[in-house]
Amino acid sequence: MALYELFSHPAERGYRAGLCSKAALFLLLAAVFTYIPPLLVAFRSHGFWLKRSSYEEQPTVRFQHQVLLVALLGPERGGFLAWSTFPAFNRLQGDHLRVPLVSTREEDKNQDGKIDMLHFKLELPLQSTEHVLGVQLILTFSYQLHRMSTFVMQSMAFLQSSFAVPGSQLYVNGDLKLQQKEPLSSGGLDVRYNVSVVSGTSPFAYDYDLTHIVAAYQERNVTTILMDPNPIWLVGRAAEAPFVINAVIRYPVEVIAYQPGFWEMIKFAWVQYVSILLIFLWVFERIKIFVFQNQVVTTIPVTAAPQGELYKEHLS
Template sequence: MALYELFSHPVERGYRAGLCSKAALFLMLSAALTYIPPLLVAFRSHGFWLKRSSYEEQPTVRFQHQVLLVALLGPEHGGFLAWSTFPAFNRLQGDHLRVPLVSTREEDRNQDGKMDMLHFKLELPLQSTEHVLGVQLILTFSYQLHRMSTFVMQSMAFFQSSFAVPGSQLYVNGDLRLQQKQPLSYGGLDVRYNVSVINGTSPFAHDYDLTHIVAAYQERNVTTILTDPNPIWLVGRAAEAPFVINAVIRYPMEVISYLPGFWEMIKFAWIQYVSILLIFLWVFERIKRFVFQNQVVTTIPVTAVPQGELYKEHLS
C-alpha cells in the first residue's frame, strides 16, 4: 500500500551556551550588524529625513477692490495720470488725478465655492489731446490656504507695460501665482503677512511710491505675482473715448511647499529603514544558521519536542 505524507511540522532546534560565551558574543555582534548598518545606509543615501514636502490646493482668493493706477502720458501733457481707491493718495495727485469707471466680476466656474478668476475693467477718461503710452497697475487680493496650515495674507498683482505708440485699450490675461522663498509650516495659523500691501491711511507720498511698495512687498517670504499676462496693446483711440484696461486674472491650483511634521518625517524615514533592514535580516539569519549548525562557536544543540509528541511519550 502506497504511503503519502498527510501532515508535517518543523522540528525546532535550539543552541544553548553561557551569557559570556563566544556564541553570546557572536549573537550580540550579529544583532548590531543587523540593525545599525541599515540606519547608516539610509541616512547616508540622503533624503532620510523628509525636510520639505508639497501638496496641491486651490487657494481661496478674493479681490479686495483696492486699485492703484498710473497712466503714462506724453511729456507735453504732464507725464502721467493717477488714481487709486485710497483717498489719501488721490489728494496728493493734484491736477494729475483722473477718476475712472471701474467694474469687476469674480467667477466660480466649477461651483466649488472658491473663485476661479477675476474680470476687471477700467475706463480712464481722456481729453482728445491726451494719449496713453504706458500703464502701471496694482490690484490687491485676500489669499488663503487651509489644507495644512491656515495661511492668510493680503497680496497683490502688479503689472506695468509701455509702448512707443499711443493706445486705446490694454488687454491682460494671466495667472495669479504663489511664490515661496521658504516653505510654510504643516499646521497652525500663519497671519504674518495679513497686512495691507499699501498703507492707504498714510498722508505721505513716499508710502505710495511704486518702488517703495514693490520693494517692501518683495521682502516677504511668500508673495503672489501675475504671471504670463500676455499684454495686447490696441491702438486707434477715437476722440474723447476713454482708455480701457481689460484684465482677466485666474486663480489656479497651486503646489504648496511646506515643512512636514514629526510623524510624517518618522513615517518617511521608517519606510526607508525597514526596506534596507529586511535585506540584512535575511542575510544574517542565514549566517547565524550556518554558524550554529556547523558549530563554528561551541554550543549545546537541543531539539524541541512538539507538545503532542511529548504527551505521547509520557503515556507510553
C-alpha cells in the same frame, strides 16, 4: 489501511551556551550589524529626514477692491495721470488725478464654492490731446490656504506695460501665481503677511511710491505675481474715447511647499529604514544558521521533536 500525512511541523533546534561565551558575543555583534548599518545607509543616502514636501490646493482668493493706477502719458500734463481707491493718495495727485470707471466681476466656473477668476475693467477718460504710452496698476487680494496650515495674507497683482505707440486698450489674461521663498508650516495659523500691501491711510507720498511698495512686497517670503507672458496692447483710440484696461485674472490650483510635521517625518524615515533592514535581516539570519549548524562557535545543540512526528507515530 493507507496512511496519509495529516500534519507536519518543522523541527526546531536550539543551541545553548553561557552568556559570557563566544556564541553570545557573536549574537550581540550580529544584532549590532543587523540593525545599525541600515540606519547609517538610509541616513547617508541624503533624504532620511523629509525636510520639504508639497501638495496641491486651490487657494481661496477674493479681490479687495483696492486699486492704484498710474497711466504714463506723453510730455503733456506732466507725463502721467493717477488714481486709486485710497483717498489720501488721491489728495496728493493734484491736477494729475483722473477718476476712471471701474467694474469687476468674480466668477466660480466649476461651482465648487471657490472663486476661479476675476474680470476687471477700467475705463480712464482722456482728453483728445492725451495719449497713454504705458500703465502701472496694482490690484490687491485676500489670499488663503487651509488644507495643511491655515495661511492668510494680503497680496497683490502688479501689472506694468509700456509701448512706444499710444494705445487704446490693454488686455491681460493671466494667472495669479503663488511664489514661495520658504515652505509653509504643516499646521497652525500663519498670519504674518496679513497686512495691507499699500498703506492706504498714510498721508506721505513715499508710502505710495511704486518702487517702495514693490520693494517692501518683495521682502516677503510668500508673495503672488500676475503671470501673463503676452499682454495685448491695442492702438487706434478715438479722440474722445477712454483708455481701457481689460484684465482676466485666474486663481489656479497651486503646488504648495511645506515643512512636514514630526509624525510625517518619522513615517517617511521608517519606510526607508525598514526597506533596508529587511535585506540585513535575511542575510544575517543565513549567517547565524551557518555558524551554529557548523559549530563555528561552541554550543550544545538541543533538538525539539515537532508535534507532527508525534501524530505520525501515534497513527502508525
